[in-house]
Every structure is written in C-alpha cells, then in structure tokens.
Amino acid sequence: MSDVFILGIESSCDETAAAVVRSGEQIISSAVFSQIPTHQPYGGVVPELASREHLRAIVPIVREALDHAGRTYDSVDAIAVTKGPGLAGSLLVGVSYAKALAFALDKPLIAVNHLEGHIHAVLLEERQRGNHHLQFPLMTLVVSGGHTHLYLARKNGEGWSYENIGHTRDDAAGEAFDKVAKLLALGYPGGPIIDKAAKVGDPYAVKFPPAQIKHRNRGDKGPAPERPHFDFSYSGIKTAVLRYVETHGMQAGIDQRRQALAALGKPTSEQVISHCDRQTLDLVASFQRAIVDDLVGKTLAATREYDIATLFISGGVAANSELRSTFQQRAAQEGLPVYFPSRPLSTDNAAMIAAAAYPKWLAKDFAGADLSAEASLPLR
Ligand code: KG4
Ligand code: ZN
Helix, strand or coil: CCCCEEEEEECCCCEEEEEEEECCCEEEEEEEEECHHHHHHHCCCCHHHHHHHHHHHHHHHHHHHHHHHCCCHHHCCEEEEEEECCCHHHHHHHHHHHHHHHHHHCCCEEEEEHHHHHHHHHHHHHHHCCCCCCCCCEEEEEECCCCEEEEEEEEECCEEEEEEEEEECCCCHHHHHHHHHHHCCCCCCHHHHHHHHHCCCCCCCCCCCCCCCCCCCCCCCCCCCCCCCCCECCHHHHHHHHHHHHHCCCHHHHHHHHHHHHHHCCCCHHHHHHCCCHHHHHHHHHHHHHHHHHHHHHHHHHHHHCCCCEEEEECHHHHCHHHHHHHHHHHHHCCCCEECCCHHHHCCCCHHHHHHHHHHHHCCCCECCCCCCCCCCCCC
C-alpha cells in the first residue's frame, strides 16, 4: 500500500490546528495556534471570540502545516476535519474551510469525531514507535475541558466502532480544574497551573467527600443500560472548594492575588505560585488528588468489569503529571498496560484528526458536500 498523506484540520474549541500525517502512523507536521491569550482575561473560552480567532488563524495554520511537511495543497491525498462535538461556531469555521478546500482541489473529504481523534492520538504515537500490536478489549478514558468519557474501542475490519460506558453527569474534569483556578485567581487554563502548584502543596490537607451518583440524569431517555455504567461528576467538588474558601476566610487573599497578578500582565506559573499561601497550595493539591483518585478509581473499576486488556488515557487532562503517575502505578499493580499521548498530543491538535481519518480513507468513508458541523455529535 502506497503512502497516504492526509491534511487534518481541527477547530472544535480554542485551538486552530492543522497537520499532515502519513498513513495514520507518522506525523509529518503539526501546527497549533492556541487562543489561550484571547480567553485568559475571561477565565474561560468565550465562544464568539473563539469563532473570530479561528477565522483569522485557519488559512495561515493550514499553510504552516503544509510548509513544514514540504507539501502543497495538491500533494495531499485527502482533507480531514473535525465535525463535532464542540462549539458550533468554531466547528463551522473548520468544516466550511475543509469543504471549500476539498471541492477546489477535488480531493476526498473525511469527517472525524473529535473524541475519536483523542483516541487515535494514542494509536498514532504507538504506531510511530513501532507498536502495531495492541491487545483487545481496549478501553479509553477521554478526559478534557469538555469531556470525561469512557469508551470501549473495537476494530471492525479497517474501521473502528466505539461504545460509551461512562460519562460525566455535569462538569468535565478539565472544566473543574479551570473553574477552581478561576475561583482561586490562579489564571486560565487551570489544569497546567494547578498541576504545578499541587506539587508544593499537601494533597491530604483537605478531605473532599467522594462524588455520589445515585440517580440517572433526569434528561436520560430510554431504559437503563444493560451493561454497567461508570459515570463521573465534578460539579460537587468545585462547590466544596468554594465552601472551603468561604468558611476559611480566604477571599481577601484571593482578591489580593488577583490584583497582584493582573499588575504583572502575563505572570509565569512560578510567579503565580509565589503569590499563593500554604493554605491555597494545600487546597489545590487536595483538589487535584481527589479528582485523580476518582478518575483512576472509576476507570480501573470499569477495566475490571469489562475485562480490559489495554487502557488509553487521552485529552487535555491526560497531560496532568499526577494523573499519569497514579494511573501508571495502579495499572501496573493490576498488570494492565496503560498508554498516554505525549503532552503536545494530549491537548487539542490536528494530527489526531488526520490519524483518525486514515481508517476512513481505507474504508472509502468520505463525507459529501452536505457535511455540516454537529455541536453534540455522539461517538459510536
Ligand atoms: O483536550 P483539550 O485541549 O480541549 C478539550 O477538548 O477540552 O483540553 C483542555 C483542558 C483544559 O480544561 C485544561 O485545563 C486541561 O485540559 N489541562 C490539564 C492539564 N493541561 C491541560 N488539566 C490538568 N492538568 C494538566 N497538566
Ligand atoms: Zn479535545
């Protein structure tokens, strides 16, 4: 089989990304334009600003990916794009641009689910390392700013299919990191700074009760799933942090930090940490410990229930150092191989989209001119 070069385009949230991947197994180039500075003052992604920034960045980022790959628009074999899930306006920028490119170049267009992309980030890097033999059944935890999902991933011929066996009932884990960082005036995004600050705090200083999930969502339709579900919930811990701040008189210190950091403009994480007292460092370390324990505990319980042979952890929160070390240690105790993407491939990127498109290329699973973005696209 000759080499297939797929140009991937990703614009589902706050990163505009393009990449060229060869045959689903080698990253030729991967360019990411992050909008973090745009959203930083608001402590979260502002959808209108995100769409505007995607519009500005999409053409230069695609050119950059092609230049770095030493390719032209004409010398790629297909255009792959994230169809959903994500922010509607943001997705639309990528989808419209990819459709126009595919039409103008007369190349096949491939629609990719963003979550499937996160799963293929791990597969891509394993293939790049020469590991072509993963054991099934395979389970993936996709844990990011918008998602906390457990999927069983199966290979059917050239293609893949997925079964959701757990999801968050409210906030995603990354969302909890971002909201707690905002609450404590640590900046945006919250994950990376909490990851660093937690290293100098006591993870057992504050006890958070485990998330209780007793009922199915009121919005859930249809009969209860026949197979057990492993759902998550992270809005309770965010509220518990807020309570702790209120009952321990921390607000004045938080306001001072907010002012001091604002005066610095773009503070480094070391500067942010130097403006944190012991109580704050202990609080974030305990918060992170509680989230990590919950993610690891539930995911490993699911791997036992489904007799899983291989575990993938992917998505922005997979960059968390404590999550990585805890999974590695506890999965090793159970003799379960666990794989993570490298940090650049954990957060949103387009190499994972181009990689997920390759099996669809082989199966000739192409999108038509009627392709549209789908903000709540499920993964199946
Ligand atoms: O996958 P991603 O780039 O975008 C989504 O699809 O959501 O994930 C971004 C999320 C943010 O919530 C960010 O705070 C979190 O990933 N994140 C982390 C770390 N790095 C990024 N969370 C915990 N620890 C980290 N080191
Ligand atoms: Zn993502």
